[in-house]
Amino acid sequence: MGKSISVVAILFTTVIHAHAQAGQVYIPVGEARVKKSVVAFPNTKYMSAGMDSGDPRGLANTIKELIINDLNYTNLFSMQSSSAFIEKPEAGLTLESFRISDWSTIGTEFLIKTGISITGDNIAFEMRLYDVLGTKQVLGKRYVAKTNEPRVLAHTVGNDLMLALTGKPGIFFTKITMVCNKSHEKEIWVMDFDGTNPHQLTSHRTLSFAPAWGTDNRHIAYSLYTKNSHNVKNIDLYEYDFATRHSRLLSNRHGINSGAAYSPNGHHIALTMSFLGNPDIFLLDPATREVTRLTRSLGTDVDPAWAPDGKRIAFISTRSNQPMVYVGEVESMKTSPGAATRLTFAGKLNATPSWSPMGNKIAFASLNDAHFDLFMMSVDGTNLERLTKNEGNNEDPHFSPDGNFLVFSSNRTGQKNVYVISADGQNTKRLTWGLGECEAPKWSTASSTPF
Amino acid sequence: MTADKPKKVPPPRPVPVSLLVTSRFSDELFWRGFKTSASAHAVLALFAIAMGIALPHSPVKFLPSIRVDLVALPDVKKSDLGKVQPRVDDVSDLSKQLHDAAQLTKTLTDKAKKIPSPPPTPDEMIKVEKDKPKPKPDSAATKEAERKKALRNAIDRIAALDEIAKDDKPAHPKPKAAAKGNKLSNGDSTSGGAAIDTNQFISKMTGRLRDNWNLPVWLSKQNLDAKVVVFLDRAGYVNNTIMAKSSGNKQFDAFCLQTIRMAQPFGEPPADILSDGLTLGFPL
Structure with missing residues (x-):
């Protein structure tokens, strides 16, 4: 009898409590006003x-x-x-x-x-x-x-x-590398995040292009048009060292050695090589200079961009006839070269993907209506957003280390210069002045001290 | 005048026997094929129905063989998404509208003046003359006072309409939020007049909260959410708050509590809210 009374009491209390909870008013306040x-x-x-x-x-x-x-x-x-x-x-x-x-x-x-x-x-x-x-x-x-x-x-x-x-550190010690032709040849340059203090790094007096920051911000890999001993033209891969102020050769394999991108842990460089006949993505160990093939397709694979966790790579491939953005797991691609998922299906030509350091977005340039513009999407290819329109050709987007900005090149004034835009497309600032044509900018990694 | 000669209709061409045979054969072939196809479809349909009855937890799925998604690059810049179209009664149009209204008023006044009033009766004429107050002399000061009054009224009207326009525009236009899932709201046990009071209170409280709900740019991008349980006193001031679900970000939680603090008082709450409190969702 006592047990049944306590069961009834528990049930009664539960019912009362449930009724009280069900009766409490709920107000969804809604989206906040955003303000500075x-x-x-x-x-x-x-x-x-x-x-x-x-x-x-x-x-x-x-x-x-x-x-x-x-x-x-x-x-x-x-x-x-x-x-x-x-x-x-x-x-x-x-x-x-x-x-x-x-x-x-x-x-x-x-x-x-x-x-x-x-x-x-x-x-x-x-x-x-x-x-x-x-x-x-x-x-x-x-x-x-x-x-x-x-x-x-x-x-x-x-x-x-x-x-x-x-809650996030500032980017005020970061730098941007780029290609400018102020000295009549395209050389590698560096400037502060706000466009101040620009200075030339290389003096090869030939075509230097596609720079990329090392993870420690002490090196920059870049490609160089050269002629080998047999007077045959080649595209070699070099690495500039800020400590010695000299460049060393990383790869002069036959054909293309271009589009370098350091892995987040700095152990490898992903790049396009064509020494096996077809331009494919390879991993290069800068210490041993050994390479591992990542893609094998009938198309051309270029512009590798690492995910911040270092486990995936976004790249451009023409395997479906038009250059589109693909993503692949690095370990899977090592054993099964070419295993990748297509992300983009729109635009005549997509190029230069850049993975946000936050890991959630990929920016890229796309040829649309005879002009290149900047776009951004989620890493699964959804939520496609447009960042530029009716402002000349806008190319080579690259995220800042905090993921809040993109640096890119634009010829909106008639000459190519480097600009920065916030990731929500709200504010655009010009960074380069009087350096000739500037393009292919890349933002360094985060730094709490000057370098 | 001669009659029109009737036109000669050429005789029908004889159909070759082979064509006649082929045509009949084609008809038979068609109907045979049709019957076969209809029978096969009927068998498939019966099979699907039987499977559905025999195995209700494993229904036969009809999947499209090919899926086509049409995609295109977006045409509108992200920074232009969600921008409010200029309203018809936008402030910039107000001065024109006021001018048009003034013109219309003048036109109607002029028309009214032209319409003659009926002539008074003789007795009324004498009375009107006697009762008619002496007209005040038109002074410049009176005219100036009237002009200032009209101008003040016009300015008040513009300011009031401006406030309405401001309320409708977001402080910073944002792109559309992603669609939220269906959400069940707690039921309301009140009815009749009590329900009206509760709804009015909720509406007023929501408005005050939204007027004070602001976030810095860096927090708004992080897709945080929190729930706060609030208890009010009879005057509508906050007695107590409980963070029922923290966002995980202290700054965001602080802004939620700050919003509640700045939005009070909310007025006398209905009895059920006074006793049970209520839950606020930031943003939902």
Whole structure:
């Protein structure tokens, strides 16, 4: 009897509880409005201790402007104009030394306060990031640098700000390699992520092309038109070393050695070789220079692009008559060359796939209506999106290490130059000026220090 | 005048015997083939029906032999997707519309003036003359005041319409969200007037939440979602919140709670919401 009463009680309670749960109202709030975060960056304060020589070069202002430029590049923030600030000049850096309401009143969401002291050729720089709505300090750091390194200091601060705000480190130390013909021949060049500091790496005085960054950012593989000892033309593969500033030969096998792409672990280079007769994708070990065949088809296989996990490769193949994007598992392709899945079925000609470091998207160029444009799709070929239209020929897309940007070449002004566009296609910036025709850009891997 | 001679109809050509034979043979062949095909189809149909009855858990599947997907490169840029078309009553058209309205009003006024009013009776004429108030002199100050009043009304109208237009436009146009799966909503046990009160409250609360639901760009791209259980007091202020399902991202969770905090108060809640609370889904 007791057992049956307890069973009934349990059932009764369950029914009541279920009824209560079923009755609770549910409201789906819906998609959020997307907006840039409002950031205020007042002038850097001169910290009284150690300012024996003043700031005749205006380093404080230079560093502040460089940091703001970095944040503006990301297009994630709306920097408030200083004319809106109401804080008194004597306010300090720490939370106790200023009124947070001076910033919440004007709509600031994040506040960056900085202080500087200059002693000889040394800079001590203090940065504090505040969440105004949460009334708390998010980050506080002190940096030491030389007076001739304002850019390094600014980029370091910018990277830390990005990590604190977005959870991902910034890209302000990354670089872009490309091919430019300012010296009348196509040579390999390098520049900073924002187009500053461009300089020429090679001087072969012949056609250099298809550069690719090594995983450690200390090497660049590229192809070179050469003539061998029998005066026969060939396309050789070279590797530039930043430490020695010299190039070494990686492969001069007969025919094509081009389209290099380093694997994420840096152990192999995927590239197109034609020494066996047909242009196919091979894996080259840069240490031993041994090769492993990955594709064997009646068509031409080019432009390999590694997935960030290093297990798959996207590439272009004409095995179905028109150049389309294919994806294959590397280990499967080693034993069964050519085993790959076709991803694209549209466009007259698809080229240069680039796999997002986030692993979820592949960007590529496609010939459509007599022009090349940039497109992006999911890694299974679905969700095809268009990024450019009616702006000349747009080619060679390559993702930034954070997956938020694509660098590409475009002749929209009549001359080929390198541009950057955000991955959602919203903002386009030109990066190269006065370097002749520039093309085939590739973004380096992430770096927390300058290289 | 001569009668038209009747036209001569040529005699039918004799059909060769071989053709006659072939034609009859073809007919027989056709009907034989038709009967065979119909019988075979009937047998297949009966087999499928029998399989369906005998083995209900293993039905015969009819699959297309060839599947054709038509694909093409998208024509619209991703950054142009979801852009709102200019509304008919867009702010930029307002000034023209107001001008047109003013013109119409003037035209109607002029027409009304031209229509003569019926002549008053003699007695009424004397009364009207006696009662008629003395007209005030037309002063420049009066005209200026009236002009300012009209202008203020016009500006108020433009501002109000502008607010409506702003509410309809997203702060930052986004591409269409991927289609969500079917979702069962919890049932509502209220009925009659109580149901109306609850629905009105929910509608108002949803509006206030959406007005304050903002995310930074980097968070919106991460496809996060969270559920928060909220308890309200009688004035509609938040008594307590419970993170029923965290997004896994502290920033996102904080923005959900911030949205609730900034959207309150929600007004007096109905009895069932006051006692049981309610669950908010960000975004769904």
